[in-house]
Amino acid sequence: MQRVSGHTRRWQQSQGLSDSCGSLDEDKDALGENTRRAELETRDLVIIGSGPAGLSAAVTAAAAGVDVAVIGEDHRVGGQIFRQIVPPLRFEYSSVDRQNQRIFKRLEKEWAESKVQFLNRAVAWGIFGDNAIAFDNPKHSILKAKRLLFSEGAYETPVAFPGWTLPGVMTLGAAQTLLKGQGVVPKGIIVIAGTGPLLYYTASQLLKNGAEVAALIEASSFSQVAGWTRKLWRAPGILGKGLKYMAIIKKHRVPIYYNTVVKEALGSEVLEEIVYARADNLWKPQAGTEKRMKAEILCLNFGFTPSTHLSHMAKCGHICDPQLRGWRPVLSPRFETTQPGVFVGGDCTGIGGVEMAVLEGRIAGTEIARRLGAIRESEAERRLVRLTKSLESHRWYQNFLKSIYAFRPGLLDLMTDDTLVCRCEEVDFKALSGFIQNGAHHVEQIKRLTRIGMGRCQGRFCYPTLIGMLAKILPAKELEREDFSARLPSKPLLLKVLFEMSL
Numbered sequence: 001m002q003r004v005s006g007h008t009r010r011w012q013q014s015q016g017l018s019d020s021c022g023s024l025d026e027d028k029d030a031l032g033e034n035t036r037r038a039e040l041e042t043r044d045l046v047i048i049g050s051g052p053a054g055l056s057a058a059v060t061a062a063a064a065g066v067d068v069a070v071i072g073e074d075h076r077v078g079g080q081i082f083r084q085i086v087p088p089l090r091f092e093y094s095s096v097d098r099q100n101q102r103i104f105k106r107l108e109k110e111w112a113e114s115k116v117q118f119l120n121r122a123v124a125w126g127i128f129g130d131n132a133i134a135f136d137n138p139k140h141s142i143l144k145a146k147r148l149l150f151s152e153g154a155y156e157t158p159v160a161f162p163g164w165t166l167p168g169v170m171t172l173g174a175a176q177t178l179l180k181g182q183g184v185v186p187k188g189i190i191v192i193a194g195t196g197p198l199l200y201y202t203a204s205q206l207l208k209n210g211a212e213v214a215a216l217i218e219a220s221s222f223s224q225v226a227g228w229t230r231k232l233w234r235a236p237g238i239l240g241k242g243l244k245y246m247a248i249i250k251k252h253r254v255p256i257y258y259n260t261v262v263k264e265a266l267g268s269e270v271l272e273e274i275v276y277a278r279a280d281n282l283w284k285p286q287a288g289t290e291k292r293m294k295a296e297i298l299c300l301n302f303g304f305t306p307s308t309h310l311s312h313m314a315k316c317g318h319i320c321d322p323q324l325r326g327w328r329p330v331l332s333p334r335f336e337t338t339q340p341g342v343f344v345g346g347d348c349t350g351i352g353g354v355e356m357a358v359l360e361g362r363i364a365g366t367e368i369a370r371r372l373g374a375i376r377e378s379e380a381e382r383r384l385v386r387l388t389k390s391l392e393s394h395r396w397y398q399n400f401l402k403s404i405y406a407f408r409p410g411l412l413d414l415m416t417d418d419t420l421v422c423r424c425e426e427v428d429f430k431a432l433s434g435f436i437q438n439g440a441h442h443v444e445q446i447k448r449l450t451r452i453g454m455g456r457c458q459g460r461f462c463y464p465t466l467i468g469m470l471a472k473i474l475p476a477k478e479l480e481r482e483d484f485s486a487r488l489p490s491k492p493l494l495l496k497v498l499f500e501m502s503l
Helices: 006-014 033-037 052-063 095-113 172-182 197-208 222-234 236-251 309-313 354-371 377-404 409-414 429-437 443-450 463-471 476-480 495-501
Strands: 042-048 068-071 117-119 124-128 132-135 142-150 154-156 169-171 189-194 212-218 260-266 273-278 291-294 297-301 304-306 318-321 326-329 342-344 420-422
Touching: 042 052, 052 068, 052 095, 052 354, 068 142, 095 354, 124 309, 142 354, 154 172, 169 172, 172 189, 172 197, 172 297, 189 197, 189 260, 189 273, 197 212, 197 236, 197 297, 212 260, 212 291, 222 236, 222 377, 260 297, 260 409, 304 326, 318 476, 326 463, 342 354, 354 377, 409 463, 420 429, 429 443, 429 463, 443 463, 463 476
Parallel strands: 042 068, 042 142, 068 117, 142 342, 169 297, 189 212, 189 297
Antiparallel strands: 124 132, 132 142, 154 304, 260 273, 273 291, 318 326
């Protein structure tokens, strides 16, 4: 039986996780006897995720006559980017929010005119042979897809340092979800730290909604930030928004500390203070430069890691990318994976912005419609050439963001021996380093030796740090071949869901 410590159980409870979800056996044993006997309900196309890529792929394919079903975790379509606030809650929109809403309104109009089936508030937790998707919608438990599209998005890359598990330490995305999804403005002294444009966007968004932002702590240098501004002259719309955010920050007299990282979070039960220090160009903290600052909420962002658990479960080929601190699927120019009929689009291919995600969805949706014979070959090719050309014009922005969020090994120097790397299984930096120093140089090997990645999050919190550690010792080509085995269920699942499937 798996050991569950007090720390692990307390953390699980704080995250809304239960002890009721364990590992499942192979595909044929997990579906249940009655489900195996029954003929599965089939759709031409099943899309997992209703963000920009999933939504655009759905309406594109549906407009051609494809029978489409979308599985989404929210009550309405939109995903994290187009997240719709629940009436009558409100918050003050930023210019990015307003632009995203304009894009969403166009897609929503197409959605309203389509016959796409939306299976909302449902978590897709398993992929089985022949593109059978298991999810926890009460009316449907399994769908089979002639074609399958993953648009799972990405999650913010965790960074381990002393105190990072304290209540009050969260990602910027968590603060945005509270604000945009629930109309909740975080109360208390807020410090925003990390690197990249999202820091300034979120700071201005919080400030406009009355939050108390005490400081921005930017790991990159002022000259690097100025360099980002110069590169954005080719995108005046994005540049203009950035300048607006900076003006709001300056108006509220929020100090910005460049070349600086948060070294430690302090507090007896919850976050009370942070320790920050000057950093070099590799983001390594410089000894003797430490200072303290009162903080009740620390919002962090050091980039994004593609979400690939379901595409791993579908046995698609992946490349381990140290810059993303995760895996990205191997794709054709039209976003088909190494598994025929399985496609991927959006931020789970790499962060590129809303417009790029929408175009990826359009391309995948058009190609799927062509494969199913819903669009004539000549018409499909004409559309695909135009869409691909437009997508390439956005490729510079994806490369721009990738350079900003590129992994810098100095982040690993934030950890001390007793810093938890795997919070689910309580594996600390000292134990992990010891095994690596003694010759364990592969993700699956280290997983079996330490149990890292075997907890409820399945490596979402710890694998980015592990990849960073392996990147320091493995050649790039060897690291690319590193992989992990995703297990069922891909996300925590109540046992009653499995019970209901077997009835």
